[in-house]
Amino acid sequence: MNICGYYPESINEGDGLRAVIFLSGCRHRCSGCFNPETWNFNYGEPFTEHRQQEIINEMANNPLLDGMTLAGGDPFFSADEAADFIDKVRISLPNFSVWIYTGYMYEDIMAHMDSAEYRLLQKCQVVIDGPFIESLKNTSLPYRGSSNQRIIDIQANLRHDVATLL
Amino acid sequence: MVLMESRSYVSETEKMLREVSSLGHDISESLNVEMLRENANLNGESFSGKIGKFGSEYAKWYARYYILPEQLMAAVDHNDLYVHDLDQYAVGSTNCIFIPFDKLLSRGFSTGSGSVRPPQSISSAMALVAIIFQCQQNSQYGGVSGSKLDHDLAPYVAKSFAKHFHKGLHYFNESFLTEDQDITLGNLKLSSSHPSSYSFAMQETKTECLQAAESLIHNLNTMSSRAGGQIPFTSINYGTCTSPEGQMIIDSILSTTMNGLGSGETPVFPIQIFKCKRGVNQSPEDPNYVLFLKAIECSTKRLYPNFANLDAPFNLQYYDPTDPNTEFATMGCRTRVLADRHGRNHLSGKGNLSFNTINLVKLGIKHGVVNGSTIPNELGFYRDLHHFLDIALDGLLHRYNIQARQPAKASDFMMREGVWEGGELLAPEESVEECLKHGSLSIGFIGLAECMKAMYGRHHAESDDVYNKALSLIASMRRYCDEKSEEHDLNITLIATPAEGLSGKFTKKDREVFGSISGVTDRDYYTNSFHVPVYHNLPAARKIALEAPFHELCNAGAISYVELDGNVRSNQKAFLRIVQYALSQNISYFSINHPIDRCGTCHYEGIIGDTCPQCGTNEADVPMHRLRRVTGYLTGDYQTRFNAAKQAEVRDRVKHK
Numbered sequence: 091m092n093i094c095g096y097y098p099e100s101i102n103e104g105d106g107l108r109a110v111i112f113l114s115g116c117r118h119r120c121s122g123c124f125n126p127e128t129w130n131f132n133y134g135e136p137f138t139e140h141r142q143q144e145i146i147n148e149m150a151n152n153p154l155l156d157g158m159t160l161a162g163g164d165p166f167f168s169a170d171e172a173a174d175f176i177d178k179v180r181i182s183l184p185n186f187s188v189w190i191y192t193g194y195m196y197e198d199i200m201a202h203m204d205s206a207e208y209r210l211l212q213k214c215q216v217v218i219d220g221p222f223i224e225s226l227k228n229t230s231l232p233y234r235g236s237s238n239q240r241i242i243d244i245q246a247n248l249r250h251d252v253a254t255l256l
Numbered sequence: 257m258v259l260m261e262s263r264s265y266v267s268e269t270e271k272m273l274r275e276v277s278s279l280g281h282d283i284s285e286s287l288n289v290e291m292l293r294e295n296a297n298l299n300g301e302s303f304s305g306k307i308g309k310f311g312s313e314y315a316k317w318y319a320r321y322y323i324l325p326e327q328l329m330a331a332v333d334h335n336d337l338y339v340h341d342l343d344q345y346a347v348g349s350t351n352c353i354f355i356p357f358d359k360l361l362s363r364g365f366s367t368g369s370g371s372v373r374p375p376q377s378i379s380s381a382m383a384l385v386a387i388i389f390q391c392q393q394n395s396q397y398g399g400v401s402g403s404k405l406d407h408d409l410a411p412y413v414a415k416s417f418a419k420h421f422h423k424g425l426h427y428f429n430e431s432f433l434t435e436d437q438d439i440t441l442g443n444l445k446l447s448s449s450h451p452s453s454y455s456f457a458m459q460e461t462k463t464e465c466l467q468a469a470e471s472l473i474h475n476l477n478t479m480s481s482r483a484g485g486q487i488p489f490t491s492i493n494y495g496t497c498t499s500p501e502g503q504m505i506i507d508s509i510l511s512t513t514m515n516g517l518g519s520g521e522t523p524v525f526p527i528q529i530f531k532c533k534r535g536v537n538q539s540p541e542d543p544n545y546v547l548f549l550k551a552i553e554c555s556t557k558r559l560y561p562n563f564a565n566l567d568a569p570f571n572l573q574y575y576d577p578t579d580p581n582t583e584f585a586t587m588g589c590r591t592r593v594l595a596d597r598h599g600r601n602h603l604s605g606k607g608n609l610s611f612n613t614i615n616l617v618k619l620g621i622k623h624g625v626v627n628g629s630t631i632p633n634e635l636g637f638y639r640d641l642h643h644f645l646d647i648a649l650d651g652l653l654h655r656y657n658i659q660a661r662q663p664a665k666a667s668d669f670m671m672r673e674g675v676w677e678g679g680e681l682l683a684p685e686e687s688v689e690e691c692l693k694h695g696s697l698s699i700g701f702i703g704l705a706e707c708m709k710a711m712y713g714r715h716h717a718e719s720d721d722v723y724n725k726a727l728s729l730i731a732s733m734r735r736y737c738d739e740k741s742e743e744h745d746l747n748i749t750l751i752a753t754p755a756e757g758l759s760g761k762f763t764k765k766d767r768e769v770f771g772s773i774s775g776v777t778d779r780d781y782y783t784n785s786f787h788v789p790v791y792h793n794l795p796a797a798r799k800i801a802l803e804a805p806f807h808e809l810c811n812a813g814a815i816s817y818v819e820l821d822g823n824v825r826s827n828q829k830a831f832l833r834i835v836q837y838a839l840s841q842n843i844s845y846f847s848i849n850h851p852i853d854r855c856g857t858c859h860y861e862g863i864i865g866d867t868c869p870q871c872g873t874n875e876a877d878v879p880m881h882r883l884r885r886v887t888g889y890l891t892g893d894y895q896t897r898f899n900a901a902k903q904a905e906v907r908d909r910v911k912h913k
Binding site for chain 2: 098099100101102105106107152153154156228229230232233
């Protein structure tokens with residue numbers, strides 16, 4: 091798995107101050123995507139053990155972070171590796187909240203409970219789902235690019251089986 | 257010989273004459289844009305701005321040739337020192353003040369052209385606050401601040417409430433026995449004994465208070481009563497008054513600030529400062545916590561309020577919970593005047609008298625590794641530093657002597673009405689010295705980062721060793737101030753200079769002499785005071801931790817900023833967390849900078865790239881207003897009112913995304 095970006099702290103990809111990691115590779119190919127170069131799975135740098143630990147240490151040493159956001163690309167195309175990384179993060183930061191972006195629909199992932207994608211979703215607190223649709227582009231929406239995208243509280247949904255929007 | 261002398265005399269006179277005439281020419285023809293834009297809030301290209309410039313540029317010229325001590329003059333000419341507000345030097349005016357609004361309002365006052373009775377309602381009281389700010393700012397040259405406006409105005413909310421309650425009794429035919437009940441907002445018995453009158457009075461008072469706050473904010477943004485269409489540099493501090501009346505004031509000011517001015521735009525004045533105090537407004541169980549959260553919301557929308565830290569030990573030591581006048585508050589620009597060796601350890605009724613700033617960068621260039629030497633010459637550095645500290649101090653004392661011998665009548669409103677504590681006891685011809693000794697004389701500095709870079713090859717955020725050197729340097733300047741305070745029995749203090757006009761002046765001259773040196777003189781500005789350079793990328797928490805210890809050393813005031821990039825309005829959680837972290841680290845005065853763009857067509861406010869997300873207007877067709885902060889003050893459109901150095905600094909700011 092490659093990463094193609096890392097913000098040590100950001101206010102634009104979820105509530106609170108969050109570290110943001112962009113995982114390379116996406117096959118949704120949304121028209122008007124703001125960074126199509128990240129579709130390529132070989133884009134950026136290999137997310138080595140060393141680099142992972144470096145980022146985890148940095149996050150653990152930042153008293154202001156509320157959590158981490160995985161963006162891309164689309165991390166769900168590297169679901170197993172992304173899930174492993176979250177596990178590793180939680181060793182040092184057990185209560186770290188994880189937000190995740192995907193071009194899939196939440197319901198589609200939920201429909202495949204034995205999939206790697208489902209396991210990844212379960213490890214996260216909030217997902218921002220849905221493809222970017224150029225005709226629905228709205229940059230004034232918090233954390234989203236187009237108005238079809240939703241901010242979903244995953245844990246609340248797992249408990250209640252209803253799509254809860256944040 | 258005689259001929260030679262007279263010739264050189266003639267050429268000196270000619271030189272002076274040429275200077276005076278080119279001053280006028282430059283101003284009237286708008287030839288020197290940098291000079292006209294020295295102050296971001298002044299429209300130097302307007303008629304009144306130019307008239308003001310004629311006065312101030314000539315006053316500077318006069319001070320240079322006829323008033324300034326020779327050594328000080330030489331240090332200024334050689335770019336070692338800067339004398340702030342040089343145009344005010346010769347006449348002996350003073351810098352800034354905290355206004356005792358409680359006193360002026362409860363006694364009434366005279367403006368000189370007319371007298372005013374004590375107000376009997378919150379709407380009149382807030383109208384008078386604007387008048388008082390306006391009168392006072394003509395008595396001095398710097399900022400005017402209210403250190404506890406919520407406490408000062410609370411009694412007038414009570415008066416309004418009582419008035420409305422009496423009206424209610426009449427309208428609703430509710431009878432009232434005065435003996436057994438206080439007519440106050442907080443008297444809940446009234447709400448059951450006289451429900452209609454109480455709720456009517458409550459509603460009317462809320463409406464009146466909000467309208468009063470609205471007109472205060474509008475007044476403070478529209479009364480261009482200083483030359484150049486300048487509005488007074490006003491600041492208001494609030495947040496700690498826990499009476500229902502005080503809470504209503506705070507709430508109203510925040511609401512009206514969020515609503516914005518006439519077409520919804522962000523008010524530039526007054527600078528607002530929310531005073532943070534544990535047990536009062538910092539935790540969910542504190543009485544004013546809800547107002548603190550509202551202040552956070554307001555700041556994410558309007559850049560104000562900033563946050564003052566009453567719990568920092570060096571502020572807390574003067575805090576008396578029974579006297580709001582001992583609560584740390586600040587001039588918006590950062591000036592702090594809390595302690596007084598002559599006993600007035602409170603805020604209202606005094607201020608800073610003047611300050612001189614040392615160019616640390618030039619000292620670093622002279623003695624540092626930037627010259628090619630492997631070891632910096634610290635001995636030489638400190639010898640020179642003390643030399644210039646002495647000159648800076650001599651200058652302050654020299655200026656103080658001019659200020660102190662002025663008759664009370666010269667500062668007019670300030671002394672006559674007792675805005676400066678004790679001034680009201682002076683006869684018009686009496687000198688103001690006994691009053692002014694309670695004020696502060698401050699030595700400031702600029703460019704610690706570039707100084708360290710020149711001295712050691714790295715600045716203080718790049719190396720722990722250099723950081724310790726930087727801290728020792730500022731500590732030694734503070735020690736100097738403390739020692740000299742003893743020696744002269746005056747309040748001599750160290751300030752983290754708010755360097756607006758100065759940020760580029762020093763740099764430009766130094767670059768002419770030393771050339772462009774990477775990380776030292778290669779930008780158009782020097783980094784403000786002890787700040788980590790805006791172009792240096794580091795986590796917000798790290799910036800806060802690095803800058804915090806300097807706040808305690810700079811007893812005449814300091815501010816730290818964190819830059820956020822993005823729409824912080826939709827992420828108040830991050831904002832709150834950063835503010836409370838800064839407070840926990842004993843940052844004395846804190847604020848977060850973030851972009852506020854405003855569409856020229858539909859007035860949408862938020863983050864705007866090239867096109868407005870609401871109406872699609874393109875910047876190429878209609879200019880966007882991009883509000884930014886400079887020296888603590890907001891300025892409407894940084895691309896036209898900022899000077900070149902400040903524009904460069906804003907462009908270079910590294911933001912936490």
